[in-house]
Amino acid sequence: MEDIKSVETDYNSFCSIDDDVSNGKMSAENGEKAISNINFLKFDMIQMRRFRNANWISDEFVVNVLNAWLSNQNQVLREIQSNLVFTPNLTKKQFSSLVQNISNPSEMKDLIVNNLIYQIATKSSQSEYVNPLKSGLISCKTSDDGTYKNKSLMSLFDNNSSTSFISQPRKDAFIIISLPSFLRLQLFEYSLTAPIYNDDRKFQGSISSWSVLGSNDLNSFSDVLSTVTNNNDLSKSGAQKTFKVDKIKDGCYYQHFKIVQTSLNHVGNLSIPLAGLDLSGKVLIVNENNE
Numbered sequence: 001m002e003d004i005k006s007v008e009t010d011y012n013s014f015c016s017i018d019d020d021v022s023n024g025k026m027s028a029e030n031g032e033k034a035i036s037n038i039n040f041l042k043f044d045m046i047q048m049r050r051f052r053n054a055n056w057i058s059d060e061f062v063v064n065v066l067n068a069w070l071s072n073q074n075q076v077l078r079e080i081q082s083n084l085v086f087t088p089n090l091t092k093k094q095f096s097s098l099v100q101n102i103s104n105p106s107e108m109k110d111l112i113v114n115n116l117i118y119q120i121a122t123k124s125s126q127s128e129y130v131n132p133l134k135s136g137l138i139s140c141k142t143s144d145d146g147t148y149k150n151k152s153l154m155s156l157f158d159n160n161s162s163t164s165f166i167s168q169p170r171k172d173a174f175i176i177i178s179l180p181s182f183l184r185l186q187l188f189e190y191s192l193t194a195p196i197y198n199d200d201r202k203f204q205g206s207i208s209s210w211s212v213l214g215s216n217d218l219n220s221f222s223d224v225l226s227t228v229t230n231n232n233d234l235s236k237s238g239a240q241k242t243f244k245v246d247k248i249k250d251g252c253y254y255q256h257f258k259i260v261q262t263s264l265n266h267v268g269n270l271s272i273p274l275a276g277l278d279l280s281g282k283v284l285i286v287n288e289n290n291e
Contacts, residue, residue, distance in 0.1 A: 010038045011047050021056045028056040040065045041072050075251070082183075082285040083111045086119045112188060115278045117157065120180075133157045139178040142167050142272070161238060161275055164195035169270040174260040176218070177277070184253035186282040187214060187225055189244045193276030194266075197237035205266025206234035206273050207259075212245070214254035221258045223249070235266045240276065253284045 014035055021031035040051060048069060052062070113119060121132040132138045133154055140153050144167070153175075156165040167173050179185060194206035209229045213221040225245045233241035257279060261272050 010040075010042060014038055014051065018050065018054050021054075028058075032057055032061055041069055043069070078284060079111050079282055082283045083113060085285065086113045086116070086124045086283060111282050112280060113283050114280045115191070116179075116185060116280060116283065117177075117278045118159070121157070121159070129159045131158050137180060141176050141178075143170060143173045143175075144168050156274055156277055159276075161193065162196055164273060164275040166195070166274075167272040171270060172260055172262070173270055173272050174258055175272060175274075175277075176256055176258045177279070178218075178256045181255070182285055182287075184216070184255055184284040184286055185257075185279060186248065186251075186253045186284070187212070187245050187257065187279060188248060188281040189242050190226070190257075190280065191240060191242040191276070191278045192234060192274060194234040194237065194239040195273050195275045204235070204237045206239070206275075207261050207265045208232070208234070209261070209263040211260045211262060213258045213260065214252070215256045215258070216254055218256055221256070223252065223254070225249075225257075229262070232266075238275070242280075253282075253286075 017026065017031050017034045020026040021028055026034070035057070040048070043051065048066075051057075051065065117132060117138065118129070119125065120137050121129050121135075131154060133140055133156070138157070140156070142153060153165055155163040156175075165175075167175070190212065192206065194204075197204050208231055211224055211228075212226040214223045214225050215221045225247075226243060227246060228243065233239060233243075259272070259277075261270065264270060265273065267273065
């Protein structure tokens, strides 16, 4: 609601200044100074038309604003194109939302792809689930190569709640999930599932404290997206929880996501026990040679 009010305020301010300059109540120089703090990126196509028609604004100012606005719109178009890959069947509401996004590239956009790993594994819900790690559509690594018998990373992405992955216990144990090389994700939330208590596993619970980091290379994970401490949502057998990132960073898309355990798990050791994991957010298809 605040964003809508700020857009209306900025546009009304511009219209008032435009009228004053056009009617001789303000000089063009002072008018340009007055509009320098207006956020034109929030204007829609119709509002931008009035800006373009204000012939008292200097060419340099107009070009700078239009370049920024068009660049923002191009980014939205890329996001929409990428989203459509994972949304093959659009509803009327979704279609209307996409049209509105094109008209106003800076408004809130409903371009979230939920459970991206599941969407990759099912070809956007168009086919049977195929383990994306086994098929090579995603890749994954852990803090060491050693895992318990029948508790490999494959079990983390087999869409079977009765199987699970358990890493060897060690300080700062981690899992890295890598998306296909052409795909980036602006992470909004992620889901984790604790292993089920059964004959194969006599302990309950999963991790309790961890951080999620994003990167576009495997050497530097400096961007912290989520920090969770002493959480009990995954303390029970088969518990599943979706966690939101701490702060969504505008325009920050990543290929690699790292989950680092930061304290003892609910079992009381330093291993990472998980039965499921998925990621949700805005996707972006990139040119691998020129991102």
